Amino acid sequence: MPQARARAVNPRAAARLKGQLINAAGNSALYEANLELQHRVAQLRKQLAELQRTALLVHEPGKRPNEDDDKENKTPLGRPKKRFAEKKDRAQRADVCQLQSVLSQHSPKSKRLLAGAIVRRLSRSISPVGRMKLITTPRTVQRKRNSSGQQRLSAWDDVRLCQSVGIVPDQRRKLKHELGRLGATFLPRLSHSWMNTADFSTGKCMPPAELMQTSGESTVVLSCTNVADVLTERVKRLRANNKLLFLAGNALKICLAGDFGGHFMKLGLLIGNVATPGAASNFTLLGCYRGAETSAGIRVAFSDVARQLADISEIDGLPIQFFLTGDLMFISKIFGHRGAASANPCFCCEAKNLPSEPGRQRTLVLMRQQAAQFREGVQNGAKKTQMSKQCAGMQFDPFFNIEPSMTIPPSLHIIACQGVFFGIFKELRHLCSRHGTEYEEQLEMRLRALGAYKNAWYQEYSGYHVRNILRDGGPMHVTEFLPQSPRRDNILMALELLAKLQSFAVADLLSADQIADFRATADQFRVHMLEHFRRHCSTSKFHHLVHHAPEFAEKHGFWGLLSEQPVEKFHALFNDDLARKANTKDLHDILMFCARESAIRNAIFDANQL
Structure with a gap:
């Protein structure tokens, strides 16, 4: 506000000065009000943008969206946004949390209106991918639609929705009832959904x-x-x-x-x-x-x-x-069996002092006899360690x-383990450190380019990342930047042979030529590792990879058709179910x-x- 300096003036000058002061004060009040109005407008625009991002702005029922909605359904780069059913679980949880944060800022009446808008928008925007089949009947069924012609979710999308949001069946029934009151019937009917298809008395x-x-x-x-x-x-x-x-x-x-x-x-x-x-x-x-x-x-x-x-x-x-x-x-x-720490570490044969050739093949009859001998010796006062050596590591029936x-050799565990892949990879890291820090940084950059990232907690690569390193020329990509040397060539050869062994662990039957190639590659890998990296060959996983995996493929015609990977994936689903309860x-x-x-x-x- 402008300040006036008091001095001796005539009455007319004093009146004129008083009027100027009043006008200045009024202009200041208007200025402050204008600033407050602009701040309020900015807040409203921010809320409007947030509503647009969360797809809360909908059209009147019966009207088709205009071209502006097409822009809303695209990312800033012009790519189409994924539907809720197409997103991963983490992205779905983030969307739900964002909707909850938006709704929490409004009154109860506004919440009901916004919830109705969300439901109407979702009921029109959800379009399940693929054909839905009823689980209770074998025949192929067209996509289910409600009386308004809107597509229903498939049973699988319904399961994913409930698991990602974290609701149990009782909450799902209440949700469907409330959605029905609001006119949204995109969830499957209970008579044809996954709710009543499984026998829960199992x-x-x-x-x-x-x-x-x-x-x-x-x-x-x-x-x-x-x-x-x-x-x-x-x-x-x-x-x-x-x-x-x-x-x-x-x-x-x-x-x-x-x-x-x-x-x-x-x-x-x-x-x-x-x-x-x-x-x-x-x-x-x-x-x-x-x-x-x-x-x-x-x-x-x-x-x-x-x-x-x-x-x-x-x-x-x-x-x-x-x-x-x-x-x-x-x-x-x-x-x-007592495990890999026993004198006979393999449960398929009685091999000793790995790495060595396979020993006598085990059978159920032989295992039961050795387990009975172990129990009898322990009851008579013999030490368990001594009896374990006499009974080839057997303890129980x-x-x-x-x-x-x-027994199917576990392809994921015996390839991506300390004795095979990580043993070779340890040699590669040691070679990079000998050449300088810039080579270590180059290795990390090339690994990230292959889609291999360390676990944040264990600082190691998972089985999926190991597969990324070994497939599609990955061994050459992570070694070609190093100066040429016999050590680098030996590491490259070991990784390439391991990558070829991994290619036989496919979910399909192997041909006769593939099985013969599998055996030849395993023998070549065993000879190469024993010659150049012998200290990484004394594990039971290496023994199973070079001996029993090709042997199993020769007898049954496959290796990776059935594996332990579904069990590893099941842990995540089981943990999600635990979180829901x-x-x-x-x-x-x-x-x-x-x-x-x-x-x-x-x-x-x-x-x-x-």
Whole structure:
């Protein structure tokens, strides 16, 4: 505000000065009001832009969107925005959180209006990809539409929506009821949705059992009580939907798999006679418990499942071939073997002092005899270490009636492990450090270009990233920048041979030429590693890769058709189900809910092959 200096003036000058002061004060008030108005307009524009970004601006019912809406559905680079059903789980959660933050800033009446706008916009914008098939019937069905002609979500999209947002079936029913009141009927009908397609009586929580844990505490065990019925139902669904494939012969390839992850030990089965046997939804959960992965714990928790599997020889008139897979620790526990630290570290043969040639092949009869000898010696006062050497590392009887020759070597674990890939990669990093820091930075840059990023917590590469490094000329890409030397050439040769071995772990049968090439490549890799990197060859994983993996392929005609990867993927789905029941303290209810969700995914997989 302008200031006036008082001085002696006549009355007219004083009156004139007083008027100027009044006008200046009025102009200042108007200026401040104008600033406040501009600030309010800026806030409204910001809210308007936020509403546009979250797709809350909708048109009147019955009207088609104009060209401005096409701009809203595109990114700043001009690319089309993904629909909610097409986004990943993390992006879907971010959208939901953003909508909640926007709605929380309005009054209850405004919230209802905005919620209705969201529903109307979603009901018009959601367009599921692919044809939806009813799970209860084998025939192909066109996309379901409501009375207004709007497309409904498919059953699989419905499952993804509930899992990503984190709602349970009861909350889903309430949501569908409220959406129906607002005129939105894009969710599937309950009579044809995934809500009533799976048999939820397949799992039951047994009473707490002492599982020989370190803490000595009991836990709740989830155990399937009708394994034969579950397997029969899956085979019938696959056959009715023309999804059952027979690649060689008419036998069903059923693989038992298990793993410990997220504080839970899980056991289930995979069906190999499908187009995508490596999908996580192909894993049928047969049992789980919260506790350590011990031989005694597995035998106590899953004894009922093992008894039921022993009585199954055919399903729906089809003979069954049972296989076993998982990481090497799980397979050792199943066979009752003491593991890789024993004097005979391999559960398929009695090889000693790795690396060495394969020893005498193990059989179930021989394993049971050695386990009985071990128990008898311990009861007579002998030390366990001494008896383990005499009994070729056996401690318990084999848990399943599956021969060691039917064990599928875990391709993911034996390739991406410390003794094989990471051992060679350690030599590559050491060579880069000898040449200088700029070579280490160049290596990291080339790894990122291949799509390989370290885990934020463990600072190591996952199995997926290892596959990215080994495929499509990756070994040459991560070594060609180094100065030429015999060491660099040896590392390059080892990575290229390992990449070729990885190419045989495909979800398909191998031809006779491929199997012969597999054996020749494994022998060449073994000779090369023993000559140049012998210190990385004394692991059981290297032994399985160069000996038992080609041997299994020669006998059964495949290696990666069935693997442990679906079990690894299932851990993430299981953890998402646990998060959806985070407000429940009863472990019995939590495990029953997880079993139900797993059965739902199996039903959708059998019908749609998703």
